[in-house]
Amino acid sequence: MENKIKQSGNRQNELVHILHEVQERFGYIPPERLAEIAKKLNISESEIYGVLTFYKAFSLEPGGEHTVTVCMGTACHVRGGQQITDEMERKLDIKVGQTSADGKFTLETVNCLGCCAIGPVVTVDGKYYSHATMKNIASILKEY
Amino acid sequence: MKITLDGKQIEVEEGQTVLDAARENDIYIPSLCDNPHLSPFSGCRLCLVEIKGQRGYAPSCSTIAREGMEVKSDSPKLRKIRIRILELILSEHPSACLICQEKENCDEYKSTIRKVGETTGCVLCPNNGRCDLQKVADALGVDSIRFPAIYRDIEVNKKDPFFDRNYNLCILCGRCVRVCHEIRGTSTITFVNRGSDAVIGTALDKTLQDAGCQFCGACVDVCPTGALTERSLKYEKIADETKETICPLCSMGCRLDVGKYEGRILSSQPSEDGKVNQGQACVKGRFLLKNTVYSGQRIKRPMIRRKKDLEPVSWDEALDFVAEKLKGFPGDKVGFIQSSQVSCEDMFVFEQFVRDVLKSDQIAAESENSVYGILKELADESGVILPMNHKIKEISQADTIFLSGADIVSSHPIVWLAVLKAVKTGAGLIIAAPFEFSLSRYATLDLRIKPGSEAMLLGYLAKQVLGREDLSEKETVKGLEDLKKSVEDLRIEDVLKLTGIPNEETLTHAEKLFRPDRSVVLLLGAGFAGKEKIKNTLAAGWNLARLTRGRLFLLGSGVNERGQFEIRKIYDKKIDLSEFIRKAAEGKIEALYMTGPITLAVKFDPAFLVVQDSYWSDMAKKAHAVFPASTFAEDECSFVNTEGRVQRSGSIIPHYEESKPDWWIISRLAQKMGARSFSFKKSSDIFNRIEKEIPAFTGITNVSFTKEEDLFIKEEQGDKIGFLPAVYDRTVSSGEKRYPFLLVQDGGYDSYRNLDLTKENKGFAKIRETGIILLNPEDAVVLELKNGESVKINSESGESHAVVKISEAVPAGIVKTHFLRRLSPDSIFVSMLAVLPVNIKRGE
Known part of the structure; x- marks a missing residue:
């Protein structure tokens, strides 16, 4: 992480980039690292916290092994995206944004994946599943 | 440059915003997020105006006026928009206090709209009507809210000293965030989360103190609602009187507005037009002024020790007693210690008294070490x-x-x-x-x-x-x-x-x-x-x-250290502090008159000791006579700050109990000792004498109490501006064999006369981390110490105790702490904080 910060030249306007790097590297932003970033960029921890809680792309908690994303865009929504989300919540016994007890899945929603023709869409770790239904959810999850 | 505002041509300055121009011309545009000291934010959208030739509505707080601009600040359409916006804001802010049907009656019959203790009353807002939201609601005439009320149910945060944070009352105007970032530079607080989840908070929800807060109170002062409220004012009345004073708690002399209710000081806030502080203060001026005036340590009445115990007597009796005793000592056996936290008037009278009446030149002042x-x-x-x-x-x-x-x-x-x-x-x-x-x-x-x-x-x-x-x-x-x-x-x-x-x-x-x-x-x-x-x-x-x-x-450090330095310049014969201490140690000073704090290295029991102070101290407890002196708040005082600025503050409360101004006590004592010339009736008489007799004050005749003018000490003029012989010494301070660590103390300024403010206020002690030493992680490993462990600190001249806090803020070999009096006998006046070689060991 230190190298990443060095590469960005300790510039405060590089904060978002650094947070992206950290998020990618660890899968989340470890809270105990905030002080380190703050020190390197000469800003307060609160300033960083404000930025990272603003963007949905950053998380302060480690996610599950796999990230399940259900599309809630208009096209997917009218084809039953909400029911898919509800079913996912029931199956994994969590709410959107949470991670299952076994640490395997984190459930998220997204507002459009840009492939409305094949909706409702579910992705797992970036792999797309088209025409998701209440029935085939179980088989999707079983793959992991 | 001219613009037209509501059909009226007005003159505006280059770069001025439309809102500021309107304010200057007494045209009211409602706004909640704007504050003259802060950058424009355009968050509340209440200050929207119509600008001819421009589509939509522009926030006047961030719209810079342009030549010939035609602006409408009010119209039925604008009114409608503003009311709708305010309704949206109020849907998340408890609003019964703002639009209550009983409001008029309530305002009329109660001094506060909050009716504590009455079952029918509302107990919603802790802010006692000090509320910008209320002003805007009144101005817009909002009397009902069409949206469902949402209570955010955020727990009130009381974890930090001095003020409570109730974000259920917050309207997210961001003034606190901006003042903390833009003016104070601490950036302790920020907007956390986004949209409807947004709330003001710290990183990882730490306490303010852990997030670096200095507790200056600037956020509380700019908060337009009751979200941030000074805890000690929560159940107090609204001040019925405001007086200005000069803060005596450091060498800057900030101007403060002191709020009073029925003669008692409730609060102190920075004066908007204070030349030194310009609407800002610090934790001491903002929250501790009350503590200095109403401390339980205040000396109430004159006391003398005829036999074993100190007994309260009348002023006359006490002054007679001291006058009689002092007459018995020849001038060269009498010493006088002068505080640097009293007014110029007091200092001048001290000097006159010692030199003319006691016939001594053994008057030592804190400023010699300044x-x-x-x-x-x-x-x-x-x-x-x-x-x-x-x-x-x-x-x-x-x-x-x-x-x-x-x-x-x-x-x-x-x-x-x-x-x-x-x-x-x-x-x-x-x-x-x-x-x-x-x-x-x-x-x-x-x-x-x-x-x-x-x-x-x-x-x-x-x-x-x-x-x-x-x-x-x-x-x-x-x-x-x-x-x-x-x-x-x-x-x-x-x-x-x-x-x-x-x-x-x-x-x-x-x-x-x-x-x-x-x-x-x-x-x-x-x-x-x-x-x-x-x-x-x-x-x-x-x-x-x-x-x-x-x-x-x-x-500098003391509030009037500079003044003392300037006044004492005219006296040729001055005693050096170290000489004073040496004489005391050798028993050559038999009678000592103290008006300021002193910690003597040596055991020193003078035959006769007078302590004249506002607060009890160890020395006062063993004195033969104790005179209660008033504080800055109880008399007219002139102070010179570290800039060289001469400032004056008036008396804002009556004398506490039987206390009297220092100059009054000394003048009376001088008269009792036969000096007829000490006939000062009021502080300004003395200032006139100072103006005449002390060159540095020549021409400074018009120091007013309330309006601050740029009056500065007169400095010597001449072409003798040159370089000083400096020893660029090649040694650094470091520990030694027996005392391997260097102790650095950083907090000697937190006292007023004999009052240690960290002892007076628990919150202040907490933020100053009294009783804690910072230790480098490497040193902690060597010493096998963990966070929170108790240690004994030894120096050549004393022993003290502290709790360890491991921190990278200090390098290896150096430990840092707030002032530890017992360890610093070689610096007898607190303004001089030496580094001290010490030894650290685990132990209670």
Whole structure:
């Protein structure tokens, strides 16, 4: 992480980039690292916290092994995206944004994946599943 | 430039916003997020206006006026929009207090709209009507809210001292976030989350203290609602009177508005038009002023010790007793200690009394050990005149600032604001200190130098400046040749080694900041070194300032330390502090009259001891006579701040119990001792005498109580501006075999006369971390100490206790703490905080 910060030249306007790097590297932003970033960029921890809680792309908690994303865009929504989300919540016994007890899945929603023709869409770790239904959810999850 | 506002032609300044222009012309545009001190935010959208030729509505707070602009601040359409916006804001803010049907009756029959203790009343808002939201609701005439009320159900945060944070009342105007970031530089709070989840908070929901808060109270002052409220005012009435005073709790002399109810002080807030503080204060002025006045330690009545115990007597009896006793001592056996936290008037009378009535010249003052005194001594020795008057504003206009000897964020917060202003406009800040300052992150160069190597660093920088060709014109200046010689052999390797600066590049960077095109300010305080070291640092600082045509701004400590220094200049015969102590130790001072704090190294029991103070102390408890002196709040006082600014504050409350002003007590005593000339009736009589007799005050006749004018001490004029002989000493302070650690103390300024403010207020003790020492992680490993463990600290002259806090803010070998009185007997006056070799061991 230190190298990443060095590469960005300790510039405060590089904060978002650094947070992206950290998020990618660890899968989340470890809270105990905030002080380190703050020190390197000469800003307060609160300033960083404000930025990272603003963007949905950053998380302060480690996610599950796999990230399940259900599309809630208009096209997917009218084809039953909400029911898919509800079913996912029931199956994994969590709410959107949470991670299952076994640490395997984190459930998220997204507002459009840009492939409305094949909706409702579910992705797992970036792999797309088209025409998701209440029935085939179980088989999707079983793959992991 | 002219614009048309509501059909009226008005004159506006270049760059002014439409909202500010409207305000200047008494046209009301509602707004909640705007504040004159802060950058425009356009968050609340209430200040929308119509501008001819522009589509939609523009927020007037961030719209810069243009020539010929035609603006409408009010129209049925605007009114409708504003009401709708306010309704949306109020849907998340408890609003019964704003639009209650009973409001009119309530306003009329109650002094506060909050009816505590009445079952039918509302107990919603802790802010007692000090509410901008209410003003806007009234102005817009909102009487119902069409949206469902949402209660955010956020737990009220009471974890920190001084104020509560109830974000259920927050309207997210962001004023607190901006003042904390823009003006104070602490950036403790921020907007957390987004959209409807947004709330003001700290990183990871830490306490304010852990997030770096200095508790200046600026956020509380700008909050337009009851979200941030001073805890001690929560169940108080609204002030029925406001008086202005000068804060006596550091050397800046900030102007404060003191709120009173039925004669009692409730609150203190920074005055908007205070020339020194400009609407800002610090934790002491904002939250502790009450503590100094109403402390339980106040001495209530005169007392004398005829036999075994101190007994209360009348003023007459007490004065007679002391007069009679003092007459029995010849002048050379009497000593007098003068506090630097009393008014100029008091100081003048002290001097007259000791010299004319006691016939003694053994009057010692705290200011002899002040930065002014030390520098003046050096200047006198070499026949140099140096200016000490500098306006704080000049700091904010500097290009380069060199700071050493005081962590100004806590010791001189108002100076810090000026430094921050400069830094935000591109100035380079060099901090040279043995440990990390609270806001070191703003420094261009944070040089963690070894204690005692300050002068060497300044000398090296002077050498580099001297090496430049552009200095030839200065050849004639007195002392230049000597200066050249004294810095000649400062080699870069030695400087790096002795200061501990990591590499040559850092030094080169520092040099660059002293290029001739930059205006330089050196800020030097008296901390983190002993007297000899400070002397060298100050001389070296002056020389560098002189070379770069910059300024040396001295960071004094007591509220009137500068005044004392100026008054005492006229007396030829002065006793040096160390001489005073030596005499005391040898028993040559038999009677001692004390008006200020003193910690003597030696056991000293004078045959007769008088203590004249506002607060009880160990010395007062063993005195033969105790005189209760009033505080700054109870009499007219003139103070000179570290800028050289003369300020006056009026009496804001009656004398506490039987206390009297210092000058009154001394005058009466003098009369009892047969001196008829001490017939002062009021403080202003004395000030007139000062104006006549003390050259530094010549012409300062019109110091008013309320309106601050730019009145400054008269300084010596002349062409004797030259360099000082400085010893660029090649040694650094360090531990030794028996006492391997260096203890640095950073908090000696937190007292008023004999009152230790950290003992007076638990919240203050908490934020000053009293009883805690900071220890480097490496040292902690060596000593096998963990966070929170108790340790014993030994020095050559005493023992004390503390709890360990492991921190990287201090380097290995150095421990830092708030002032530990018992450990510092060699610095008898608290303004002088030496570094002390100590030993640290686990133990209670």
